[in-house]
Amino acid sequence: xxxxxxxxxxxNRAHLRQDLLADLQRFSSRFVIxxxxxxxxxxxxxxxxxxxxxxxxxxxxxxxTPTFLPVEWTLDNYRDLFIQTSFATYFLxxxxxxxxxxxxxxxxxxxxxxxxxxxxxxxxxxxSRITLxxxxxxxVLIVVPLYIYVVRFGMADTLSALVITNTAFTLPLTLWYMxxxxxxxxxxLEESAMVDGCTRLQALRKVxxxxxxxxxxxxxxxxxxxxxxxxxxALVFTSSERNKVLSLGLATWIGQDNxxxxxxxxxxxxxxxxxxxxxxxxxxxxxxxxxxxGATKG
Amino acid sequence: MSESPAALRGxxxxxxxxxxxxxxxxxxxxxxxxxxxxMISMQDVGIxxxxxxxxxxxxxxxxxxxxxxxxxxxxxxxxxxxCVSLDMFIGLGIALLLNQSFTLRGIxxxxxxxxxxxxxxxxxxxxxxxxxxxxxxxxxxxMKIGVIEHSLLWLNSPGTAMLSVILVGxxxxxxxxxxxLLGILQSIPQEQYESARIDGAxxxxxxxxxxxxxxxxxxLLTAMLRTIWTFHKFDxxxxxxxxGPLNATTTLPIxxxxxxxxxxxxxxxxxxxxxxSLILAAMLGVYFVLIRRAEKRQ
Numbered sequence: 157x158x159x160x161x162x163x164x165x166x167x168n169r170a171h172l173r174q175d176l177l178a179d180l181q182r183f184s185s186r187f188v189i190x191x192x193x194x195x196x197x198x199x200x201x202x203x204x205x206x207x208x209x210x211x212x213x214x215x216x217x218x219x220x221t222p223t224f225l226p227v228e229w230t231l232d233n234y235r236d237l238f239i240q241t242s243f244a245t246y247f248l249x250x251x252x253x254x255x256x257x258x259x260x261x262x263x264x265x266x267x268x269x270x271x272x273x274x275x276x277x278x279x280x281x282x283x284s285r286i287t288l289x290x291x292x293x294x295x296v297l298i299v300v301p302l303y304i305y306v307v308r309f310g311m312a313d314t315l316s317a318l319v320i321t322n323t324a325f326t327l328p329l330t331l332w333y334m335x336x337x338x339x340x341x342x343x344x345l346e347e348s349a350m351v352d353g354c355t356r357l358q359a360l361r362k363v364x365x366x367x368x369x370x371x372x373x374x375x376x377x378x379x380x381x382x383x384x385x386x387x388x389x390a391l392v393f394t395s396s397e398r399n400k401v402l403s404l405g406l407a408t409w410i411g412q413d414n415x416x417x418x419x420x421x422x423x424x425x426x427x428x429x430x431x432x433x434x435x436x437x438x439x440x441x442x443x444x445x446x447x448x449x450g451a452t453k454g
Numbered sequence: 455m456s457e458s459p460a461a462l463r464g465x466x467x468x469x470x471x472x473x474x475x476x477x478x479x480x481x482x483x484x485x486x487x488x489x490x491x492x493m494i495s496m497q498d499v500g501i502x503x504x505x506x507x508x509x510x511x512x513x514x515x516x517x518x519x520x521x522x523x524x525x526x527x528x529x530x531x532x533x534x535x536x537c538v539s540l541d542m543f544i545g546l547g548i549a550l551l552l553n554q555s556f557t558l559r560g561i562x563x564x565x566x567x568x569x570x571x572x573x574x575x576x577x578x579x580x581x582x583x584x585x586x587x588x589x590x591x592x593x594x595x596x597m598k599i600g601v602i603e604h605s606l607l608w609l610n611s612p613g614t615a616m617l618s619v620i621l622v623g624x625x626x627x628x629x630x631x632x633x634x635l636l637g638i639l640q641s642i643p644q645e646q647y648e649s650a651r652i653d654g655a656x657x658x659x660x661x662x663x664x665x666x667x668x669x670x671x672x673x674l675l676t677a678m679l680r681t682i683w684t685f686h687k688f689d690x691x692x693x694x695x696x697x698g699p700l701n702a703t704t705t706l707p708i709x710x711x712x713x714x715x716x717x718x719x720x721x722x723x724x725x726x727x728x729x730x731s732l733i734l735a736a737m738l739g740v741y742f743v744l745i746r747r748a749e750k751r752q
Contacts, residue, residue, distance in 0.1 A: 189554050193562050196548055201565040203625070204572070206591060207580045222591045268476030275469035283477075290484045292738060294686030296710040297727040300720060301490035302483070304504055324483035331476060356468070385573050387689040392715060403575045407693055410582065418583050425576040436571050 211423040218418050233423035241416070242397055243424055246405035249315055251431075253390075253401055254383040256319035257326050258376050264323075265330030266372065270364070272331065273338035284335070290328040295388045298324065303392050317393045318401065322386055326379035333378065337371030338364070377435050384432065402428050495724040503720070513725035523726065525701060526709040529616070530685065533705050536620035537627065537684045542677050544624065545631025546669075552632065553639040570629035578693040581622045585609050609695050612702040619694050619703050626690065627680065634676045635669060642668050671748035678741045682734055706730050 210218065211233055213226040237243045272280060302321055311317040341364055349359040365372075390404040400408070406424055409416040490504070495513055499506030517523050552563050569577065584592045585608035593605040608618040642665065650660050688707040691697065697704035697712065704712070706726065714723035 186556070189551065189556055192551050193556060193559075196551060197562050197565045200569060200625070203577075203580045203584060204565075204568055206584060207576070210583065219589055222589075222594050264475040264479060267472045271469045271472035275466070277466065277469060283473075287480070289738070290480060292682060292734065293484065293488075294707060294727070294730055294734060295688060296686065296707045296714075297491060297731050298484065298487040299711075300714050300724055300727070301487035301494065304490070305487070308504075321483065323479060327476060327479055327483075381571070385575075385689075387574065387693070388711075403573065403689070406575050406579065410579070410693070418586075418589065421579050422583060425579045429572050429576050432571055432573060 207422050207425050211426050215417050233419035237420050237423055246400050246402045250402040253318045254380045257322035257383040258379040261323045261326040261330040261379050262376055265327045266334055269331045269334030272335045287328040287331045299392050306393050313394050313396050313399055321389050322383045330375050333375045337368050341367045491724045495728050499720050513721040517725045526704050526706050530705040534684045537623040538680050540624040541628045541631050541680055545628045549632045549635035567629045569626050574689050577626050612700050615695050615702045638672045675744050682737050
């Protein structure tokens with residue numbers, strides 16, 4: 157057969173084929189990306205999905221063949237949690253400990269971090285390194301002596317013991333993060349405020365603190381999360397039902413599924429997750445960038 | 455760093471005063487307890503005692519010659535190696551995926567970060583429920599697709615306990631790697647990829663020649679950080695298995711806890727804690743070297 161196409165036409169056709177090929181390639185790579193994304197979301201998200209769904213299932217359904225949605229939706233598990241258990245007490249205790257430790261380290265550490273950021277003095281580099289070391293310290297190293305001191309000072313089985321000991325980790329974290337936030341605020345702003353007649357405190361209140369507010373919020377969030385999560389100190393320092401925080405309280409329910417149904421355990425899981433998620437949504441951007449930078453930049 | 459600006463130079467006393475509360479608190483909560491631990495580790499004391507019979511290095515000799523310490527050490531190494539390598543591998547993959555632009559990426563990203571944000575106790579409860587031999591969804595699904603023939607006792611048999619714990623640990627902590635790496639990936643100038651594409655570089659070549667060099671320092675840093683944190687992780691293993699069955703998941707921090715608060719052998723417990731801290735200190739040294747190298751390259 158003789159190809160009747162002019163050279164121009166065949167060149168066009170080749171071009172067309174190339175475009176088609178490129179489209180196909182683009183389409184298939186899109187397809188692969190979506191497949192991977194769907195797989196990732198399914199695999200990572202499933203436990204969370206399962207937690208939420210199960211918390212709305214009736215007790216008898218929990219022992220039947222698993223279904224991906226409740227046959228009958230119910231709030232019984234949530235209701236039972238507040239009627240039959242000390243969940244509300246645990247929740248309140250956790251709030252007290254987490255807010256206490258966060259507040260304490262934000263005030264003390266915030267002031268300290270400002271000093272670390274604005275002044276040069278002897279031993280400052282060492283002090284910074286030491287705070288980082290504190291944060292890296294294994295909890296099991298200091299839990300034994302802290303236990304001895306807690307008992308000695310008559311603070312065994314109290315929430316204040318947990319507030320104070322939790323700052324052993326939240327304070328270094330605050331010092332470390334807030335120092336870098338303060339470092340990012342130009343000193344010249346404060347100086348010009350002071351040239352304009354502000355005292356140092358006024359300059360701090362009117363210029364520096366408003367600018368550092370996002371940092372304070374993000375740092376507070378980390379501290380809160382740390383204290384909200386903390387388990388070892390709670391396990392060692394507290395024992396009575398009245399003073400249990402969530403992590404310890406819920407841990408004692410494990411393996412007692414004759415008393416506490418899985419429905420209740422997972423309903424409590426949902427409720428424990430809510431404060432953390434609310435915080436996260438409030439300060440989303442700040443956390444994501446802050447977390448990565450704080451983690452990798454010494 | 456430069457000298458302090460003129461306006462800030464005078465207030466040296468304020469600088470020290472501002473740092474004082476932080477310093478005192480860290481002294482009481484970290485320095486003193488650390489000193490106490492060293493003292494206790496050279497004595498034969500019961501729980502809650504500050505001083506007992508001085509035994510020199512006997513506790514250390516016991517620790518370093520006792521098989522149960524080495525069993526715990528081996529368990530720790532398996533746990534750390536399993537978690538960190540999976541964390542890094544999956545974290546890198548998902549960071550690369552989330553670096554692509556696609557519809558609903560925001561949701562995929564939120565799902566990928568969620569496990570890191572939820573409290574440990576919640577992760578533990580959900581996974582214990584999924585691992586359950588009778589009502590667990592994991593056995594159900596795996597039997598349905600024919601991977602296993604009968605229910606596995608995930609957390610309760612020595613053969614699968616460590617694997618299960620590593621699975622949960624990876625699920626909980628890989629998002630940290632995603633966060634750290636995604637930040638770097640998004641900071642790579644897009645022009646570099648464009649010019650590479652014009653030069654005819656394939657996707658794999660682009661990854662090897664552009665992405666990898668940017669990623670490598672932070673990748674190593676993150677791996678080191680995860681190694682340190684995974685090494686002294688206590689709560690997630692303790693809450694999942696308590697170190698069992700038959701000590702199959704007793705890592706060093708759990709070993710210390712058991713020695714101190716169950717066997718009441720405080721001296722040996724603290725000696726072990728110090729051995730752990732020395733290992734961690736060595737790793738921290740490597741971490742600081744990596745930071746310095748990463749800073750130099752930037």
